[in-house]
Amino acid sequence: xxxxxxxxxxxxxxxxxGLFEKKSWLAPVGIIGLxxxxxxxxxxWNIDHALLGGMVVFDRFSTGFNIGMAAITILIFLFGKxxxxxxxxxxAEQYALMLFSLVGGFLLSSYTNLLMLFIGxxxxxxxxxxxxxxxxxxxxxxxxxFKYFILGSFSTAFLLMGIALLYGGAGSFDLAVIGRHxxxxxxxxxxxxxxxxxxxxxxxxxxGAVPFHFWKPDVYQGAPTLVTTFMAxxxxxxxxxGFYRFIDITGMPPTLERxxxxxxxxxxxxxxxxxxxxxxxxRLMAYxxxxxxxxxxxxxxxxxxxxxxxxxxxxxxxxxYTFTYSLATTGLFIxxxxxxxxxxxxxxNGIFQGLWAAKPWLALCALAMFxxxxxxxxxxxxxxxxxxxLLAIGAGWLKVMGFGVLMALLGIYYYIMVVREVFVRxxxxxxxxxxxxxxxxxxxxxxGVLVLGVxxxxx
Amino acid sequence: xxxxxLVLIPLLAGLLLLIVRPxxxxxxxxxxxxxxTLALVCWLWYGWNGGMTIGxxxxxxxxxxxxxxxGYGGIGLLMLVLTAVLFPFIIGTGYKQPVGDPxxxxxxxxxxxxxxxxxxxxxxxxxxxxxFELTLVPIFFLLLKWGGEHKRAIxxxxxxxxxxxxxxxxxxxxxxxxQTPAPHSADFSAxxxxxxxxxxxLWLFWTLFLAFAIxxxxxxxxxxxxETYTMxxxxxxxxxxxxxxxxxxxxxxxxxxxxxxxxxQHWSGWVIGLSLFGAIYAAVIAFRQDDFKRMVxxxxxxxxxxxxxxxxxxxxxxxxxxxxxTFAHGVLMVCLFYIVGAVAxxxxxxxxxxxxxxxxRMPRFALLFMFVVGNAIxxxxxxxxxxxxxxxxxxxxxxxxxxxxxxxLIVLGAIYMLHAYQRVMLGPxxxxxxxxxxxxxxxxxxPLIVLFLFLGLFPNVVLRLVDGPVQHLLNxxxxxx
Numbered sequence: 001x002x003x004x005x006x007x008x009x010x011x012x013x014x015x016x017x018g019l020f021e022k023k024s025w026l027a028p029v030g031i032i033g034l035x036x037x038x039x040x041x042x043x044x045w046n047i048d049h050a051l052l053g054g055m056v057v058f059d060r061f062s063t064g065f066n067i068g069m070a071a072i073t074i075l076i077f078l079f080g081k082x083x084x085x086x087x088x089x090x091x092a093e094q095y096a097l098m099l100f101s102l103v104g105g106f107l108l109s110s111y112t113n114l115l116m117l118f119i120g121x122x123x124x125x126x127x128x129x130x131x132x133x134x135x136x137x138x139x140x141x142x143x144x145x146f147k148y149f150i151l152g153s154f155s156t157a158f159l160l161m162g163i164a165l166l167y168g169g170a171g172s173f174d175l176a177v178i179g180r181h182x183x184x185x186x187x188x189x190x191x192x193x194x195x196x197x198x199x200x201x202x203x204x205x206x207x208g209a210v211p212f213h214f215w216k217p218d219v220y221q222g223a224p225t226l227v228t229t230f231m232a233x234x235x236x237x238x239x240x241x242g243f244y245r246f247i248d249i250t251g252m253p254p255t256l257e258r259x260x261x262x263x264x265x266x267x268x269x270x271x272x273x274x275x276x277x278x279x280x281x282x283r284l285m286a287y288x289x290x291x292x293x294x295x296x297x298x299x300x301x302x303x304x305x306x307x308x309x310x311x312x313x314x315x316x317x318x319x320x321y322t323f324t325y326s327l328a329t330t331g332l333f334i335x336x337x338x339x340x341x342x343x344x345x346x347x348x349n350g351i352f353q354g355l356w357a358a359k360p361w362l363a364l365c366a367l368a369m370f371x372x373x374x375x376x377x378x379x380x381x382x383x384x385x386x387x388x389x390l391l392a393i394g395a396g397w398l399k400v401m402g403f404g405v406l407m408a409l410l411g412i413y414y415y416i417m418v419v420r421e422v423f424v425r426x427x428x429x430x431x432x433x434x435x436x437x438x439x440x441x442x443x444x445x446x447x448g449v450l451v452l453g454v455x456x457x458x459x
Numbered sequence: 460x461x462x463x464x465l466v467l468i469p470l471l472a473g474l475l476l477l478i479v480r481p482x483x484x485x486x487x488x489x490x491x492x493x494x495x496t497l498a499l500v501c502w503l504w505y506g507w508n509g510g511m512t513i514g515x516x517x518x519x520x521x522x523x524x525x526x527x528x529x530g531y532g533g534i535g536l537l538m539l540v541l542t543a544v545l546f547p548f549i550i551g552t553g554y555k556q557p558v559g560d561p562x563x564x565x566x567x568x569x570x571x572x573x574x575x576x577x578x579x580x581x582x583x584x585x586x587x588x589x590x591f592e593l594t595l596v597p598i599f600f601l602l603l604k605w606g607g608e609h610k611r612a613i614x615x616x617x618x619x620x621x622x623x624x625x626x627x628x629x630x631x632x633x634x635x636x637x638q639t640p641a642p643h644s645a646d647f648s649a650x651x652x653x654x655x656x657x658x659x660x661l662w663l664f665w666t667l668f669l670a671f672a673i674x675x676x677x678x679x680x681x682x683x684x685x686e687t688y689t690m691x692x693x694x695x696x697x698x699x700x701x702x703x704x705x706x707x708x709x710x711x712x713x714x715x716x717x718x719x720x721x722x723x724q725h726w727s728g729w730v731i732g733l734s735l736f737g738a739i740y741a742a743v744i745a746f747r748q749d750d751f752k753r754m755v756x757x758x759x760x761x762x763x764x765x766x767x768x769x770x771x772x773x774x775x776x777x778x779x780x781x782x783x784x785t786f787a788h789g790v791l792m793v794c795l796f797y798i799v800g801a802v803a804x805x806x807x808x809x810x811x812x813x814x815x816x817x818x819x820r821m822p823r824f825a826l827l828f829m830f831v832v833g834n835a836i837x838x839x840x841x842x843x844x845x846x847x848x849x850x851x852x853x854x855x856x857x858x859x860x861x862x863x864x865x866x867x868l869i870v871l872g873a874i875y876m877l878h879a880y881q882r883v884m885l886g887p888x889x890x891x892x893x894x895x896x897x898x899x900x901x902x903x904x905x906p907l908i909v910l911f912l913f914l915g916l917f918p919n920v921v922l923r924l925v926d927g928p929v930q931h932l933l934n935x936x937x938x939x940x
Contacts, residue, residue, distance in 0.1 A: 018474060154705055376596070377589040383520075389633040400633070405626045416615060420603060456520055 001051050001058075003040040003066070004106055006033060011099035018092020026095050027081045031098075034070045034077070041067050051373050054174075055113035061315045062110035065241040068323040069105050072233045073098065075330050075441055076226065082435040083226045083337065094134055097127035098230055105238030111245060114163045114173040114199075121159065121206065124238055125152050128231060132223040144222025147439035151205070151215045159202025165195030172367060175249035182253050193255050200263075202254065203246060206239035207293045208286075210266040220286035221347075226341075228282060229333040232289050233326035240322050244303070244315055252304050260301045264400060267294035272410040279348050281336055284414060286330065288373065291411055292325055298404055299388045304396035315386040324452055329368040331445030335366050342432045352421040354430035362434065363448035367423050372449040374415040379389050380452040461499060461817060462514035462781040463527040465539070465576045468496050469806040473569035476562045486553050489565035493546040493572065500536075500543035507536060509927055511580065524636050526647035528582040533928040537782055537921065538579040538709050541789050542702050544910075546572050548793050548903060550695045555899050556800045558605045558692040562810060570597040574754060578706055584632045584645040587713070591670075592625050605692040613686045620683040624670035628710075631666045635718055651717040660722030666728070667714050674707035675763040676759055677730075678737025688756035689809070693800035696752070700759045700796070701789040706762075708785055711770055712778075712932070720936055727771040731857070734771075735864045737903060738764025742871035750808040754798045754879055755830060757794075758835070758872070762788050765868060768861065769850040775929055777853025782925045783918060784846030787834070790911050791843060794904060796832045802883060811879075816888035824896035825884045827904045832880050834911050842911040845918040 018023050041063050050057045059065075084091045094149070104124030111117045129152065131146025167173060169192035170181040183190055205212040220228045252260070271291030278284035296318060335352075343351040356363035371439040372381035382424035385408060392401040472492035476485055477691060513530035531539060558564055574597070577590030595618065602614040637647045638653055655663065674681045688696045702883045723730075738761045745757035766784050769777040799809060801824070806813040807811035818825040837843040847869070896904075914921060 299747065371596075378594045382589075386523070386629070386633065389630065393630075393633050394637050401630065405630050409619060409623050409626055413615070413619055416599075416618060420611060420615070422877065423600070 001049075001171045002105055003037040006015070006037050006040065007099050007106070007387070010037075011096040011103075014096040014099065015090050017352060018090075018096070022123075023084075023088070023091055026092055030077050030095050030099065031074050034074050037068045038067050050112075052116075054117045056107065057112050058110050061244075061319070062106075062241070064110075064315075064319050065109040065237060065322075066106050068319060068326070069102060069109075069234045072103055072237070072330060073230075073327045075327075076230055076233070078437055078441045079229070079330070079334050079337075080226055081356065082438050083224075085435075088136070094131060094227075097131050098234075100158050101125075101127040101131070101230070101329050102234060105234055105241075108238045109241035109245065111242070112175050114166065114175065114178075116414070117242060117246070118159065118163060119158075120238075121202070122156065123158070124206075124235065127233065128152075128227075131227045132219055132229060134224050134372065139221075140222035140364065141224065142222075143285065144219045146220045147222075148215055155202050155205035155212065158198050158205070162195050162198030162200070162202060165191055165204060166199060167195075169195055175246065179250040182251060186253070193253075194259075196250070196253070196256050199246065200243075200259065203239065204263060204297075205267045207236065207243060208290050208294050208295055209263050210270040210290065211271065213267070213290050213293075215284045216290055217286040220289075221280060225282070225333055225337050228285075229330055232285060232329045232333070235291070236289060237322040237326060240293075240300075240318050243260050243297075243300055244318055247303070248315070252301075257301070259436045260297065261400060264294055264301055265403060266299045267291070267297060268407040272407040272414075273317055275354050275414045276410060278414070281347055281349050281351070281418070284349065284418070285332070288411065288414070289329075292321075292373075294407070295385065295388050295404065296321060298397070298400065299391050300398065301400075306435050312430045313458055314391060317384070317391060320380075320387065320452075320456065321384040324372065324384055324449055327445045327448045327452075328372045328381065329435045331365060331369045331449075332373075334442050334445075335362060335369075338362075338432055338434055338438065342430050343352045345353065349418050349421055352418060353424045354426045355432065356423045357425050358430060358432050359434065362439070362442060363422050365420060365442050368446040368450055370419045370422075372453065374412040376412075380449040380456070383456040385454055460514065461503065462531070462580055465496055465499055465503075465580065466573050468492055468499070468531075469569040469576070470573040470575075473566040473573065476569070477600075478803040480562045480722075482562070482741060485565050486550065489550045489569055490547060490696050493550050494544070496572070496576070497543040500539050503531070504536060504540060504924075506611075507531075507533075507924075509533070514580075521588075521642065522582075522641065523585065524582045524584045524643040524649070526644070526646060527586060528533060528618075528646060529577075529580040530582045531580055533924045533926070534709065534712060534782060535579050537786065537924045538705060540787050540921075540924075541577065541578065541705065542572065542575050543700050545697070545789050545793055548797075548907065549694050549701075549937040551903055552697065552797055552800065553692050555903070556693050556797075556804060564605070564692075564694065564729060567597040567601050568694060568698065571601075575702055575706075578826075579709065582643035584636070584647060584650055584714070586645075587647075587710075588625070588629055588632055591628070591706060591710075592622075592681065594706070595621060595625075598698060598703070601695045601698075602687070602691050605695070607690040607692075608689055609686075610654060613683075613690050616685040617683045620680075621673055624673035624680075625675055627666045628670035631663055631670075631714075634663065647713065647717060653718065655719065659720055660719040664715065664719045664726050666723035667719065668711070668726075671710040671714075672767075674705050674710070676707075676760060676765060677734055677764060677767050678740060678760075679733070681737065681741070681760055684760055685753055685756045687761070688752045689750060693796050696756075697721035697793050697796050700756070701792040702841070704759070704763060705785050705789065706758075708766060708781065709771060711767070711818070714934055716936070724770070724773065727773065730771045731768045731861060734764040734768035735861060735868075736764075736841070736867055738762075739864065739871065740770065742868060742875060746871065746875040749811050750809045751802065751811055751814070751879065751883065753795070753801045754875065755795045755799055755868045756793075758875065759792055761868065761872065762791075764846075765865065769853045772853040773933070774853050774856045775933060776856060778929045778932065779922060779925050780846055780849025780853050783921055784843070784850060785848045787842040787911065787914070788919055790907055791831070791834050792909050795835065797903060798828055801896075809822045811882045814883045815886040816884075817893060818884040820893045821895040824900065827896060827901075827908065828884065830879065830912075831904070832876050834908075835876045835913075837869065840912060842914040842918070845915055892906060 107120030114440040129149045136142035170178040208216040275287035372379035375381045375385040511532045515529045517527040518527045574594040581587040647858040741761035748754035766781045834841040
């Protein structure tokens with residue numbers, strides 16, 4: 001709880017710093033606050049405590065996710081130091097909005113009550129609508145913001161509808177009560193089934209699962225890169241955690257299971273296949289993120305609620321998967337920004353050309369991170385995918401997993417296409433200017449995915 | 460400890476090359492590293508006790524049964540010897556036929572060697588998989604940077620093709636690991652103790668086989684191979700055909716025969732049929748090629764088909780013959796691709812059209828080539844003769860008709876090889892000014908020729924390695940219910 005308050009107050013403090021035009025203080029103060037939050041979470045490790053009358057429970061799962069999200073936010077703030085170097089106005093607001101959004105993420109990873117789920121999602125999303133439009137003069141940024149807002153409102157409406165139906169069926173907002181009720185009725189209650197369906201659609205929208213994925217490419221492309229990074233990492237982590245909590249406590253009746261299988265298959269297929277044809281790097285990352293959501297959903301599919309017992313393994317897999325995915329994505333978006341500047345604002349995949357010739361170390365970092373996303377051994381991405389494999393095969397989803405394997409192969413293809421560009425030597429040498437802090441963050445991300453790939457026990 | 464050193468020496472040597480980037484001594488350093496590993500492997504051979512030796516065993520991720528276990532038995536040792544013997548020659552190819560920045564090329568080759576040693580030493584299925592995939596990364600860059608025409612498209616195709624097999628393998632490993640009793644283990648010893656029900660073995664066989672069939676390659680999973688071999692720089696082709704293809708045969712023995720023996724027995728007729736058909740098909744295509752390197756690529760595929768067919772005959776001749784032949788084939792491929800490279804350097808291309816009549820200009824080279832051709836068509840006294848003789852015995856025991864297919868292959872092999880020799884060396888003299896084999900080329904080819912003649916005369920040196928393991932394998936198979 002104290003961490004939640006700390007981050008909320010921190011956001012306000014940053015706003016005041018902005019008011020007094022202390023721009024250079026923003027990132028350091030934010031990072032110190034986030035470190036404080038991590039410390040507070042860490043002291044609460046292994047102590048389950050419930051708040052607000054049991055509507056929020058901080059247990060090991062949520063603490064792990066919260067620390068992960070805060071850590072990734074720190075990396076993004078470090079990146080922000082350079083990213084916002086040339087901007088003078090409204091920088092404080094952006095930092096503050098990200099922190100507010102993070103608070104929503106914390107709630108999503110720890111709710112046990114549908115009201116908290118709703119509040120969490122709104123607190124997470126509303127700052128994002130603003131952030132996506134942070135480049136006020138850019139058409140694309142405005143488009144992103146508008147699209148995200150409209151579609152996000154729709155999904156919120158779905159979610160509310162679902163919550164209302166669940167309440168109508170079970171007579172409570174509490175997930176455990178709803179779970180018991182579903183178990184008793186054996187999933188035969190139409191009201192509950194519709195409720196589950198709509199709630200899951202709302203959650204799937206946040207994860208970008210097909211067919212609720214249409215916002216992702218446009219928003220990723222239009223939003224400022226730093227905001228895109230935040231969305232691709234912290235928001236995905238929060239949405240995954242929220243999804244997991246819902247499934248883990250209410251359980252998975254057969255009707256929901258069938259829906260989930262369709263969701264998994266469609267997400268894996270669409271995400272991977274459309275990614276093949278992307279030439280814009282940000283759109284590529286958007287579709288790749290959809291594809292990764294597919295694998296995350298596959299892991300979720302194997303969770304049959306706390307009663308079935310192996311929910312912890314799923315939770316651990318999700319945390320490991322999203323955290324390592326976020327590390328690689330953060331590093332790659334930073335490299336993308338560096339390359340974009342070197343190529344005067346171009347965003348196609350070819351802007352990575354010449355990186356090996358100019359900055360060999362960064363090229364190796366890019367290689368490590370791409371291979372991690374693709375799931376090649378000795379990187380964290382391999383471990384993450386293998387955990388999903390084990391879960392899915394252990395739960396008997398052999399055919400779905402077989403399909404997942406084929407899709408993983410497609411995934412390797414589009415990452416390797418970009419890797420290939422990194423090692424191409426262009427006709428004229430390209431000058432990449434790299435701020436020292438960015439260099440450090442990229443190295444941390446790359447070394448992180450390698451270290452976690454060799455010692456997966458660390459997460 | 461020495462097993463870990465076997466993986467670490469090339470790895471560290473490669474890293475050193477990458478960091479220091481010596482301009483002149485890069486090849487020398489790489490050569491020293493490969494000779495060191497060769498000495499180490501010889502020492503292992505000397506101290507081998509005839510059974511299974513486990514050098515290192517550490518837990519890595521206990522939850523999934525991943526353990527860092529390195530060890531070797533007779534078959535593994537044979538593969539280690541093959542890798543260790545051939546790599547000095549592969550590195551040595553760079554002296555006469557350089558491709559690019561020597562420190563980078565040699566570093567990649569050494570990384571490849573490290574991963575290959577890992578593959579042949581791993582005693583845990585997941586660890587095997589990790590090394591199996593890691594061999595691809597250096598070769599990917601080798602092809603991408605110094606390949607020939609259309610290198611970018613072909614490299615990606617090759618990479619995806621082999622990864623498809625790799626992912627199928629990973630899927631199977633995950634599945635079988637979960638079948639082991641509660642603290643799951645992916646050690647080969649634990650997996651071999653599994654008795655999977657027949658209906659599982661029937662499909663699991665194919666998901667496992669796919670990985671190895673693509674690696675070798677076996678018809679109809681071969682379409683990446685001719686293009687990749689032709690386009691790759693000579694050293695890359697040598698690694699691919701002489702050593703990496705062997706991972707497929709090794710994997711079949713390690714996985715298919717141990718984990719899904721009944722499935723393998725059930726499908727053996729199909730596999731032999733596919734392999735032999737592929738072998739004949741490749742031999743016919745080889746004859747029709749106008750490109751020297753592509754012809755050798757198809758001949759390699761033809762040999763792989765024969766070896767794979769013999770492996771599935773389930774008798775001592777077939778299996779030991781294949782294992783012996785893996786060695787012979789490795790030596791042969793290094794020789795042939797070296798010759799292709801040497802001729803291409805002189806005539807400016809791999810096309811047969813630009814060759815012919817070279818014998819009068821380079822008689823000594825022609826003589827060396829003739830020896831290699833003799834080995835390729837399995838003349839008596841050469842190493843291939845022993846291997847193929849055993850293989851035909853194996854095929855004969857399995858079924859007389861398959862042996863007939865083998866005989867057809869002998870004839871076809873002789874036809875395309877001699878035809879190639881004729882088109883390169885004989886015929887009207889092209890008045891191009893080419894130099895005869897120099898000292899470096901002699902230093903490369905003569906030791907290999909001596910090696911394959913020696914092993915043709917004394918095949919027991921190698922056969923003794925695989926005797927025990929093959930008997931053991933057959934015993935476990937014949938005691939199947």
